[in-house]
Every structure is written in C-alpha cells, then in structure tokens.
Amino acid sequence: MAGAPTFDDVQEAAARLQGLVHHTPVLTCSSLDDRVGAQVFCKCENFQKAGAFKFRGASNAVTSLSDAEAKRGVATHSSGNHGAALALAARLRDVPARIVMPTNAPESKKAAVAAYGGTIVYCEPTQEAREAVLEAVVRDTGAAFVHPYDNAKVIAGQGTAALELCAAAPELDVILAPVGGGGMISGTALTVAARSPGTQVVAAEPEAADDAYRSLAAGKILPANYPNTVADGLRTSLGDLTFAIIQHHVAQIVTVSEDAIIAAMRYVWERMKIIIEPSSAVPIAALLDNRLDVSGKRVGVMLTGGNVDLGRLPWTAAPSP
Amino acid sequence: MAGAPTFDDVQEAAARLQGLVHHTPVLTCSSLDDRVGAQVFCKCENFQKAGAFKFRGASNAVTSLSDAEAKRGVATHSSGNHGAALALAARLRDVPARIVMPTNAPESKKAAVAAYGGTIVYCEPTQEAREAVLEAVVRDTGAAFVHPYDNAKVIAGQGTAALELCAAAPELDVILAPVGGGGMISGTALTVAARSPGTQVVAAEPEAADDAYRSLAAGKILPANYPNTVADGLRTSLGDLTFAIIQHHVAQIVTVSEDAIIAAMRYVWERMKIIIEPSSAVPIAALLDNRLDVSGKRVGVMLTGGNVDLGRLPWTAAPSP
Numbered sequence: 001m002a003g004a005p006t007f008d009d010v011q012e013a014a015a016r017l018q019g020l021v022h023h024t025p026v027l028t029c030s031s032l033d034d035r036v037g038a039q040v041f042c043k044c045e046n047f048q049k050a051g052a053f054k055f056r057g058a059s060n061a062v063t064s065l066s067d068a069e070a071k072r073g074v075a076t077h078s079s080g081n082h083g084a085a086l087a088l089a090a091r092l093r094d095v096p097a098r099i100v101m102p103t104n105a106p107e108s109k110k111a112a113v114a115a116y117g118g119t120i121v122y123c124e125p126t127q128e129a130r131e132a133v134l135e136a137v138v139r140d141t142g143a144a145f146v147h148p149y150d151n152a153k154v155i156a157g158q159g160t161a162a163l164e165l166c167a168a169a170p171e172l173d174v175i176l177a178p179v180g181g182g183g184m185i186s187g188t189a190l191t192v193a194a195r196s197p198g199t200q201v202v203a204a205e206p207e208a209a210d211d212a213y214r215s216l217a218a219g220k221i222l223p224a225n226y227p228n229t230v231a232d233g234l235r236t237s238l239g240d241l242t243f244a245i246i247q248h249h250v251a252q253i254v255t256v257s258e259d260a261i262i263a264a265m266r267y268v269w270e271r272m273k274i275i276i277e278p279s280s281a282v283p284i285a286a287l288l289d290n291r292l293d294v295s296g297k298r299v300g301v302m303l304t305g306g307n308v309d310l311g312r313l314p315w316t317a318a319p320s321p
Numbered sequence: 322m323a324g325a326p327t328f329d330d331v332q333e334a335a336a337r338l339q340g341l342v343h344h345t346p347v348l349t350c351s352s353l354d355d356r357v358g359a360q361v362f363c364k365c366e367n368f369q370k371a372g373a374f375k376f377r378g379a380s381n382a383v384t385s386l387s388d389a390e391a392k393r394g395v396a397t398h399s400s401g402n403h404g405a406a407l408a409l410a411a412r413l414r415d416v417p418a419r420i421v422m423p424t425n426a427p428e429s430k431k432a433a434v435a436a437y438g439g440t441i442v443y444c445e446p447t448q449e450a451r452e453a454v455l456e457a458v459v460r461d462t463g464a465a466f467v468h469p470y471d472n473a474k475v476i477a478g479q480g481t482a483a484l485e486l487c488a489a490a491p492e493l494d495v496i497l498a499p500v501g502g503g504g505m506i507s508g509t510a511l512t513v514a515a516r517s518p519g520t521q522v523v524a525a526e527p528e529a530a531d532d533a534y535r536s537l538a539a540g541k542i543l544p545a546n547y548p549n550t551v552a553d554g555l556r557t558s559l560g561d562l563t564f565a566i567i568q569h570h571v572a573q574i575v576t577v578s579e580d581a582i583i584a585a586m587r588y589v590w591e592r593m594k595i596i597i598e599p600s601s602a603v604p605i606a607a608l609l610d611n612r613l614d615v616s617g618k619r620v621g622v623m624l625t626g627g628n629v630d631l632g633r634l635p636w637t638a639a640p641s642p
Contacts, residue, residue, distance in 0.1 A: 025346065046594045266631060273367045273596040273627035306594035310587060316637055 004241055007194035009156035010187065013060040014163055020063070020092070021056050021160070022048050026168040029272045036287045038294040041169035045161055046276050046306025050116065052233075053161050053184055053304050054085035054148075060157030061146040062089040070095045072142035077123075077130045079105040080233055081305055082148040087118025098143055100134045102126075106232075108309045149183030150239025159187030163195065165300050172199045174294060176283035177302035179203035179212045179253065180234035182242025184304055189249035199300075200251040202292060204283040206231050207255040212238055216246065216253055230258055230314050233279035233305065254292055260285040262314045268303075275306045278314060325562055328515035330477035331508065334381040335484055341384070341413070342377050342481070343369050347489040350593045357608045359615040362490035366482055367597050367627025371437065373554075374482050374505055374625050375406035375469075381478030382467040383410040391416045393463035398444075398451045400426040401554055402626055403469040408439025419464060421455045423447075427553075429630045470504030471560025480508030484516065486621050493520045495615060497604035498623035500524035500533045500574065501555035503563025505625055510570035520621075521572040523613060525604040527552045528576040533559055537567065537574055551579055551635050554600035554626065575613055581606040583635045589624075596627045599635065 024044045032040050045053035062074060073096035076086050083099040090097035097118040101110060102125035113120055123133035138145050147154065161184070162175065175192055179185045185203045192199050205212050209227035215238055224237040238246065256264075265281035267288065268274060276284075280303045286292060287299070345365045353361050366374035383395060394417035397407050404420040411418035418439040422431060423446035434441055444454040459466050467475065482505070483496065496513055500506045506524045513520050526533050530548035536559055545558040559567065577585075586602035588609065589595060597605075601624045607613060608620070 051594065269596055269631055273372065275590055275594040275596060310590055310634070311637060313631070313634070313637070316632060316634070 003152055004244060005152035005156045005190060007190050009152060010159035010163060010191050013056070013153070013156040014160045016063050017056060017059055017157065017160055020059055023164055024048055024161070026165060027272060027274070031271050036294060038287070038297045038299045040287065040299045040301060041165065041172065042272070042301050042303050043161055043165040044274065044303050046274060046280060046303050050081065050085045050088045050112070051305055051307040052081040052085065053158055053302070054081040055088060056160050057151070057154035057157035057183055057187070058082060058085040058089040058146060059092070061151060061153040062086070062093050062095070064153050065144055069144055072144065073097060074146050075134060075137045075141065075143035076100070076146045076148060077134045078148055080109060081307055083109065083118065084112035084116055086146055087113045087116035091117040096143070098137050098141065100130055100137060102130065106309060108307070112307070147239070148236070149181035150241050152241060155183055155187045155190070155241060155245070157187070158183045159191040161302060162188040162191035165302070166191065166196045169298065169300055171298060172196065172300045173297035174200045174202055175300040175302070176202050176204055176286060178231070178234055178279050178282040178304055179205050179246070180279065181236040182212065182238045182246055184302060185250060186242040186245035188302065189245050193249050201249055203246065203250050203253045204286040205253055205255050206234055206261060206282060207257050209234050210255050212246065213253040213255055215243060216250070230261055231279040231282055233277065234282065252292065254286045256282055256285040256289055256291060260289045264288050266315055275308060276303050277305045277308050280304045280306070324473055325565060326473035326477045326511060328511050330473060331480035331484060331512050334377070334474070334477040335481045337384050338377060338380055338478065338481055341380055344485060345369055345482070347486060348593060348595070352592050357615060359608070359618045359620045361608065361620045361622060362486065362493065363593070363622050363624050364482055364486040365595065365624050367595060367601060367624050371402065371406045371409045371433070372626055372628040373402035373406065374479055374623070375402040376409060377481050378472070378475030378478035378504055378508070379403060379406040379410040379467060380413070382472060382474040383407070383414050383416070385474050386465055390465055393465065394418060395467050396455060396458045396462065396464035397421065397467050397469060398455045399469055401430060402628055404439065405430065405433035405437055407467055408434045408437035412438045417464070419458050419462065421451055421458060423451065427630060429628070433628070468560070469557070470502030471562050473562060476504055476508045476511070476562060476566070478508070479505045480512040482623060483509040483512035487512065487517050490619065490621055492619060493517065493621045494618035495521045495523055495613070496621040496623070497523050497525055497607060499552070499555055499600050499603040499625055500526050500567070501600065502557040503533065503559045503567055505623060506571060507563040507566035509623065510566050514570050522570055524567065524571050524574045525607040526574055526576050527555055527582060527603060528578050530555050531576050533567065534574040534576055536564060537571070551582055552600040552603055554598065555603065573613065575607045577603055577606040577610055577612060581610045585609050587636055596629060597624050598626045598629050601625045601627070
C-alpha cells in the first residue's frame, strides 16, 4: 500500500526519538507468572511521557516535519491520550497544536491537553462533527494533520516500544498488545516481523468493542459503532494502514469481557503496584482468563498507558466529590 | 546501648539478603523535580516483596535464627505490613509464623498474612491485649519474637534499602523517610552515617501522629496515644533502640497535615503511575509543602510501601461493595 510504513521507518523513528522519549522499564511479577504459568515481561509505557505510548508516534510525526511545515503547527482530533501526546510533542518543538475534542470529553483529558499547552477546539460529539471541525482547522491554519493511528510516522513511532522490548526480553514466544485503532499493534507487528520473526503477535480486544476481530474475519474494515467498553482507548475503528499490517502480521485476535478487564486492571495495581489504564489491562485479562495457551512460554505484554481518573475507578461505585 | 545495631550489622544483613529481597528500582519524575526545585530520587520499596520494606527486616531476623531456633517458628504482633512480611519470610524458610492481630485489623491485612501462610492469633484491639496474647504465644510455642521495629536484626535489615539508594544515587544532600516506630529511619540513619556522612537524614511524620517529633524535643519517648492518621503505618510509638539512633543521627523531623498526605499520595499516583500507600506519601508531602528547604539539592526519598485497600481510597467517598 502506498505510504505504508516499514521496519526501516521504525528504525529511523528510534534514532529520531533517542533522548526524547523515555526508554521505559520492562517489569516482571512472580505472582503473575505463577498464575499464568508463563514468564511475562511487561513493557511499561504507562511510564512514558504524557502517560502513554502515544507520545512515541506523536513525537515521531512532529519531529519529521520540515521547519516550514512545523511552523504552521499540528492538529488532530482525539478525546484521549493522542491529543495530550501531540500537544506535548508540539510544545517540545515550540510549535502550536490544535486538538479537536468533543464537548463531552473527560475533564482529565481536557486538562492534560491544556497543561501541555495545546489549544482545544471543541466539536459536537459525533464522528462527522469531529472531522468537519478538524478540516476547518487545517484549512484555516495550514497545520499538519497527525492522525491518531492511520499515519505512517505514528505507526513507526509506536513500533519503537517493541524494539526496546525485544532487546530487553529476547526470544519471546508471544507479544500481546491491545488493539483499538491499531497503531500500537501494527507498529509492534512491523518490528517483530523484522527483528524477532519467531515471535507471534497477538492482539487483545474488548468483546464489547470487537470490531478488529470482526474485521479480520470479514477481510474488510468494519466500524466500531460507538462501543461501550471501560477500555476507553480501544473504542475506535481500524484504519487502512493499520488494517493492512494486522492482516499480514497478526497471528490472532483474542477478546475479553468487561469484568475480566476490570479484574485484570485491579490485579496489576494490587500485585505490581503500578497504575495502568483499562486499555492496558486488556492483554493481561486475556492471560488471566486463559484466552490463549502460553503455558511455559516467554510472553511480552505492552502496558500501553496509565492515564486514569483516580476519582472514578471502575471497581468503586461513587465518583469523588 | 546493649544490643544496638551498627553499620556492620547492616552490611551483614545486605550479604544475607542477597537474592532474597528485591533490589528495588530508584525512580525519578521530572514534574516532581520541577515542582520541588530539586532532583528527587525515589527508592521504590513499594515494589518490595510483600509490598513494603518490612520484608527486609523480617527476612534478616528469620534468616539470622539458628536451625534449632527457627524450627520453633517466629511470632509478632502487627496489624500491618510487618505481619505479612514476617509470614512470607518464615514461609521461605519453611518455619511457622504466628501473627497476633487485633480483631479490627483491615481485612486486606488479614488476607495478606493468611495468603503467605501465617497463622493469625486474634486479640482485643488494645496494646495490653496484644502484648499479653503475644507473650502467651511465645510461652506456648517457644517461637522467636520478632518485634516490628525495636529489634537490632530488623533495623539492620531496613538499613539495606538506604545502602542500595546511596549506591544508585550517590552524593545525596538529604534523605527523607517516614517515621512510625522508627525501624526504617534508624536503619537509614546507620547506613548514611557510615556510607555517606555528608547526607542529612530527615524524618517525616504526620502532624496527627507527631510523637517522634515530640519525643525528640522532650529527650524521651512519648507515646503515640492511638493517633488518627490516614498514614496507618505510622501510628506506632518509638522503641528504645530506634529512639537512641534517631537522637544521634537524625537531623530534623518535619510534620505534615492529613490533607497534604492525601494530596501527595494522589500526586505520585497521577504523575509517577505507581501505587504508594499513605505512609509513603508523608515525605513527598513534606517536599510538596515546602516543609524543608531542598532547592537545588539532590534528595533521596524512601517510598516505603504500596499496600492499599483499592476499594477505599482516601480521596473517594464511598467504599467498594
């Protein structure tokens, strides 16, 4: 496909992002290993700048712009981690970022974009409004549109996390990552195919937002249709670039229930003492729920982010005052 | 003082604990540094086995017993992390642990002791009952009493955390640790006095449980008198061994409000994406609240533990079902 990213792009991204993104740690947990019957290596992108792997792709996109392009700034639509990541990446290059957000986006996400110096442009909470407002912003400002996942620079940037994981934990049998729009899983797949071809890449998805699972079965992109899952980072549909890579390189997509996601998130908080967001708990849920056979294997897991509204945890009834 | 631990004991403990305790990471956080105006190095004992530094002291005590002593098992009174840590340390040597706990101890703490194979012996929730029941257990079983903090092996074991911190972050200007019974702060002080004598040791304490502060001012141990602080690990009074070391080696005790503790705990969860318990947030609160001047300095902080009831967070109103 024209414009499709390759492993060369991932390696270029890794060079470009050196010193700009955190080289996040890989943590292990003996009680998780005992429970799953495998050796699990968790790549902690929850410790990444802006709290999620999204900063890798956003930074790669921003630092790839020419000076003339960069001067006009960047723009995107996002109600989640990509908006904050792009705002921070733009601030570090000292260029403007305009983030189109639905009026009903969580306060914590709006606050993050604002804290990183991004300009929020509000839209009605529909896909049509979001795209129309973004188009107007791009037309008015000349800003470069950085799509949250269907962008070669973004995918290549996300692939650098797997590069670090493969170096820290060689000879993995499987790498699991969540799939929403597909930026992380397709970047991971590009890296693994080139660097560790014996490693299976498995995507994990909420049952309640199983559009990637259905798309792979149907052989074409099926929309997510506003799914209601606690894993708020995984509500989006696949894009053309990400779907093509997933079709070629992803061995399997496993799905997990909402209860399993919440239980896995709490398990990681309790046992590993780290904060992960619900989307990050999806591959852990697949392991804890035995959705694939990993017994005796070496398993890598992408813990994709740690941005949680601490006043509204999925296992507590009432929100904070 | 007879039986007082020395730095030699800390070094012996470090050799004995090699491979048995986690060598925990030292994390930094640029937004914390910016906010405080210092370089802060956090020693993550929240990632220690059994979720707190207490496993160091308990393991040192258990592994120091002769085979004949060990066979009779160990006993302690604890409603917190020391009980769970001693149960795990005993299990790893395959000897019995009897933990005297008040009937009103948190369910999560009882569950942790039981999960590590400890035998819980219940008592009424008073200091007298706790001591009387423990005495009976020791008389009946011949178990070795491992005091939570007023025990030379325990203090020496806790001092190994500072040994690792001084190696990972040399030439610190200050090391901050919370003070409850004083095991961590006195072990830290022994290590720092020998290994890094230019480093000031500062204790941090809840205002609502400021018995160490008052004791240091009075020149004698004053009791804690059942203080009501969210920092449940810091409700205890000092012991003879810990008080003597604190008098000699601790530069200053700073106190912080309950609101500051809760805000600091939430700050660490949000910015560092790690789970710390309220007691661990006390030194962070001292930094965020400018309770001592650290501007431009290199500051070590002991994050002592991460055992939290996730259904009852101090910033949410309602408990989990």
